[in-house]
């Protein structure tokens with residue numbers, strides 16, 4: 002049997018920071034692959050030509066049957082992480098499991114960028130082979146989440162908790178779409194929800210740029226992103242990031258114990274990491290992550 006989700010439409014190398022992961026294997030390269038399709042239909046999807054495969058307004062897509070052994074061999078040689086991203090890897094669980102089985106002898110790790118819309122059975126099936134997942138927290142409640150994506154939010158929170166129970170490293174991402182997801186009260190709700198799980202979970206606040214069904218929407222302003230960072234910090238979150246729009250400061254990790262800058266990043270790449278075995282070199286405080 003052949004399915005589209007056991008194929009690869011995109012494969013290329015980039016830094017793990019670009020997934021984005023900031024507290025997971027900093028500076029490592031990834032071999033990033035994408036199978037077509039997604040469980041959501043987000044109006045702002047930059048990868049809609051691939052992700053909306055199978056839907057009426059779908060664009061043409063191309064892909065080749067995944068050569069699992071070749072991907073793993075390359076990852077082992079390059080000491081790279083295999084990342085599934087750009088579309089929804091939950092539709093490619095069989096591919097993920099095949100990659101994991103082939104990777105196991107080489108110690109190659111597998112990471113996902115996911116919308117988090119996973120059943121308990123899906124989590125139970127795939128979590129044991131995943132090292133890290135960056136999950137989108139797209140809106141503050143079921144109604145807003147459904148309007149933006151076509152699906153409710155509640156299963157996403159549940160998947161976040163359950164993946165953590167398996168020991169998977171979790172980072173979260175939220176796009177700040179003006180008029181949709183940038184309301185300060187909504188952001189405070191999301192921040193409180195994250196803090197209720199763990200204040201050490203890194204939260205990436207993403208700048209929206211007009212695309213797909215939202216081409217007439219304004220991009221997120223730097224002021225809105227800075228305001229969101231303040232809201233997150235007020236909720237107690239220790240690691241809040243803005244990849245673009247706030248400069249190096251938005252991408253830097255500071256020790257929550259003494260304030261020393263311990264990891265710095267450019268746009269999508271590591272520039273310095275002074276951690277010593279995951280600890281601050283100045284005060285020996287442990288910085289949460291898989292370093």
Ligand code: SF4
Nearest residue numbers: 039041043046052116
């Ligand atoms: S979940 Fe991600 S890949 Fe899927 S439609 Fe939304 S933005 Fe696109």
